[in-house]
Amino acid sequence: MNEPGRQINSDEFVALLVRHERRLRAFVATLLGRFEDIDEVVQNAWLVAWRKMDSFSCHSTNFDEEFVRWLCAIARFELLAYRRKNGPGMVLFDEELIENLADMRIEQADYFESRHRALLNCLRRLSPRDREMVFDRYGRGKSVQQMATTAGRSLDGIYKSLGRIRTALFACIDSSLKQEGC
Amino acid sequence: MxxxxxxxxxxxxxxxxxxxxxxxxxxxxxxxxxxxxxxxxxxxxxxxxxxxxxxxxALPGIDENDRLLPRQSASTILPFDAPRYPPSSAADPTPMLSVAVNDRTRLSRKQTISIPRFSLLRSLLYPMTRAPLRMWAAAVLLLCLLGAPWMLRALRPVVVQPAPVESLTADAANLESDFAARIIGMTSDTTWENPGAKVDALLRFKTHETIHVLTGLVRIEFVSGAKVILQAPAVFTPTGPDSGQLDRGRLTGKATNGNFRLTTKAAEVIDLGTEFGVAVDDVTGTDVLVFDGEVEVVPRAAGPDAGRVLKMTEGMAARITPTGSAVHDFPAEPGGFSRSITSLGNRDKDNELSLVDVICGGNGFDNNLAGAIDPRTGKPDSGVWLRSWGAGRRKGAAFNLITHCPPLDAVFIPFIGGEATQVDSLGNKIVLPCFTSQTFGPIWARRSTKGLDTAGEGIDFWGPDTFKDVNQRLQSTRHGVIGLQANVGFTVDLQAVRMRQHCDVTGFEAVIALLAAYKDRQQRDPAKTLVDFRVYVDGVLRTSRLSIKRADGDIRVAVSLTPVDQRITLVSTDADESILFDELVLIDPILMLDRSTRSQSSE
Structure with a gap:
């Protein structure tokens, strides 16, 4: 008979949700194939998780990782339900691809988390101007049109700048991981 | 290609x-x-x-209207506004709660009905939680003020057959503890009958240590989890981990687990899981009012009601006279009982997030008075709570994520020998040059409490004689101090702070000092009592003060933070061969907040 695992109370639940919100959002975005509607799926997953909080029980020493896996399993079902409810057109991929992507995310979680840590460090190395630009686009959510108008530049120029910064950041991430031996 | x-x-x-x-x-x-x-x-x-x-x-959301990837969305905010009673579901068990219903015509008969516990309430309360907390608090307060006096006069308690008080089970009584209760809050106008009286460093009280309050409100938590608010002038004595004696004044009690017992000269009040008020007066006796749940009252003096058990439920009131009579016709005044307090001022609008409060288990603005965390477990240290010696000596490296307090990310004891130590939930690791993988006591924090000096004689739970100096330093602090014995550290989740406070975090500031008491101990070589202090951001060293000795006095430490910074780690290590006399304190450690980002987002 299995030993009873460690459970969580509501305060711990909230703390864990906050801590791992990014991972859940990234997981949902990956399966959804678009950035719109992430909130709806994430919100549903959280509500289901809240209701099923009593059923979560951790049997390993890596409490946080097990919680994230549990949360992602709920999100996966919620996404499939969302796809069935709204039609396949609202989700970019078929169910087989969704399953494959979900499995890869979970199996290679350490690798993707390493990349995220590297990204945070690489963001610091950007020039203030480039950092502001990338934050305007992805953090503050300004449209490329808005950015072009504000900066007095062409749309194409903004796209090229964002592409250049992205290339530089990806190179920085890859380089950081190589140094770590990943 | x-x-x-x-x-x-x-x-x-x-x-x-x-x-x-x-x-x-x-x-x-x-x-x-x-x-x-x-x-x-x-x-x-x-x-x-x-x-x-x-x-x-990686940065706080600013524009609410036009975002590719909304960050302060409903789903983002949900964790902090997460309702205690969300809508029930099939998966949600709905245990049954027995509720006593009485009417004036059938006082001797007790009817019980069963309703689903929480499920309906959850459904009803869920939308309410979307409204500002203060609005609902004001509504509840208004209801209490307007409706409760009528209710209390309208309902009388049920008298049932005598029941042996001793038959009640009291789990808390079985806990082995050096202490019975601790002060967890007080209003800024609180004064004490014996100013300068020494109390325990974490404001804990042993059984039969009496608390004399002249003015103000004091909130006390028992080992059992029961909480009471004392209204001055009051004389109160904890008599056990789940019991106390009120000799003078008013008290509001709340025990979610039930079985809290309060004794007065005239009566014994047994809380069966409720909220109640008790007022003690030498002339009129003991008044008992029930705000919620169920209480049993037993008159103590010889008289017509001696030994009888009065069962009281929500809305009932009774007066037990000094002669042992139970009186029901008296002007009960529920409005005269304080059921909540604002401890030492309200700092909601402040731009300084107090790390003292965070270590005490708060959100940085809760004004908690004292708290501690065991670095070996990451728990608000039950050892500290229950034992004079607190966490004691801790050997061996450790890393623990914190789940009881969202701003706090992790606590740790570093490895020795060049092995990297994980310091935060992101997996960042650092290598620290400490000589031993051991520390002493917990990570603790204390706010200044006017008129309550901390006992500092002898060897206490943190260091020998150190609290004399801690006490002095506390008097001139704005937020208080955190104690970090060498070889221990903690990490704060900046992203959680941003999300919770809806603003940016621009920096960390503190004054650090070594308060080791070796100056009084000639046998100790001051040159060998050194401590290092370092601040890391996302695993990268941002500043350090090395080989700190007592003679260095106060040292200011400041680190600026950017929107991409995720975690800040503060760690002390031994700079010599041992941890003896390595009591480092952080005085007024704060995170500085820029609330202008918040106003931008709400515009």
């Missing part, structure tokens, strides 16, 4: 367009096709999604 590399190049272009939200239906179908054909493509795709989400998550 191979077909595979062509596909990857095309994939990168498609992913760039996806990140820029300009992927049309044809391109989307092509993306799905490439992903379905290659694991490498799937991995690249996930890397891109992480990139977009990761950047969006």
């Amino acid at each position: 191979t077909a595979a590399s062509d596909d990857m190049k095309e994939l990168d272009e498609l992913l760039q367009r996806m990140c820029d939200s300009c992927l049309d239906a044809v391109a989307a179908a092509r993306l799905a096709e490439i992903l379905a054909s290659s694991k490498a493509a799937q991995r690249r795709y996930i890397e891109y999604m992480d990139y977009c989400i990761g950047i969006a998550h």
